[in-house]
Amino acid sequence: MVHAAEQVNINETHEEIIHENTLFAEPVAHVGNFPITNSMLNAWLVLVIVIILAIAIRKNLKAVPRGLQNGMEMIIEGFLGIFDSVTGSRKKSLQFAPLVLAFFFFILLNNWSGILPGVGSIGQVVAHGGEKIFVPYFRGGTADLNTTLALATIGVVISHILGIIAVGWWHYLNKFINIKAFIEIPKKVIKDPTVLLVNPIKAFVGLIEIIGEAAKVASLSFRLFGNVFAGEVLLASMSAILAWGVPIPFLFLEILVGLIQALIFAMLILTYLTINTTAEEH
Numbered sequence: 001m002v003h004a005a006e007q008v009n010i011n012e013t014h015e016e017i018i019h020e021n022t023l024f025a026e027p028v029a030h031v032g033n034f035p036i037t038n039s040m041l042n043a044w045l046v047l048v049i050v051i052i053l054a055i056a057i058r059k060n061l062k063a064v065p066r067g068l069q070n071g072m073e074m075i076i077e078g079f080l081g082i083f084d085s086v087t088g089s090r091k092k093s094l095q096f097a098p099l100v101l102a103f104f105f106f107i108l109l110n111n112w113s114g115i116l117p118g119v120g121s122i123g124q125v126v127a128h129g130g131e132k133i134f135v136p137y138f139r140g141g142t143a144d145l146n147t148t149l150a151l152a153t154i155g156v157v158i159s160h161i162l163g164i165i166a167v168g169w170w171h172y173l174n175k176f177i178n179i180k181a182f183i184e185i186p187k188k189v190i191k192d193p194t195v196l197l198v199n200p201i202k203a204f205v206g207l208i209e210i211i212g213e214a215a216k217v218a219s220l221s222f223r224l225f226g227n228v229f230a231g232e233v234l235l236a237s238m239s240a241i242l243a244w245g246v247p248i249p250f251l252f253l254e255i256l257v258g259l260i261q262a263l264i265f266a267m268l269i270l271t272y273l274t275i276n277t278t279a280e281e282h
Helices: 004-013 038-059 068-087 090-113 145-167 169-173 179-188 195-241 247-276
Strands: 027-031 034-037 123-128 131-136
Touching: 027 038, 034 038, 038 068, 038 090, 038 145, 068 090, 068 247, 090 145, 090 195, 090 247, 145 169, 145 195, 145 247, 179 195, 195 247
Parallel strands: none
Antiparallel strands: 027 034, 123 131
16 A cells, blocks of 8 residues: 555656746746846846957957957958948948947857757746746747847837938938928929829838838847747757757757858848938938
């Protein structure tokens, strides 16, 4: 006969712990009512690494580069060449490079951090709804839609701020709410009656531009999130099939995807910056 205490131990032994990739980031701690999620911790860690590397390189700059400085200068020069093909101006490339490269390196390290050993596999077991769920302490920052949405919003908003500074608030406003098109109708209607049709269309196109700006944020955020999250699910699936050997080709694939997605995001931000800081007639 099995005693009650022994029966409880048997049940606990066979109790299943659920571990799955969720679309949302899981909270691992709270500061008051503010949740600290695993993707947030990962993003903070990446941010600290980027800051430390930037300070280390800045403190050790030499007239004749070598080592890490030499490698970074080669990378920056390569990026500036690519940027020139978008901006058409080395001056603009140098102006936008700090912001665009900050996006690139932050996103790249977040993309790659999701495939590091321990990220996603070290955590705690919590009880939820009668089930035991494994919650990892760290999760790739860009595998969280909140992170990618914040990055996309920052990039698009900054492009508008710099656009207003570059072309002036009145000209920039008329790209979206074309007040100037309606003001010109009484002045030109006698000489050119077609303005009664053309200028309202111009104003309507400006409203479409507003929708397009919202679409930019959605496109940037969902593209990055979707690719990184899909990669995590793919690696988890391959590891479940066979932990040794099978996931290795997919790890290399995710390294490549992480690099490509970071580059795409950075280049799109550069494109928005270039377009918004160029006068409409140009």
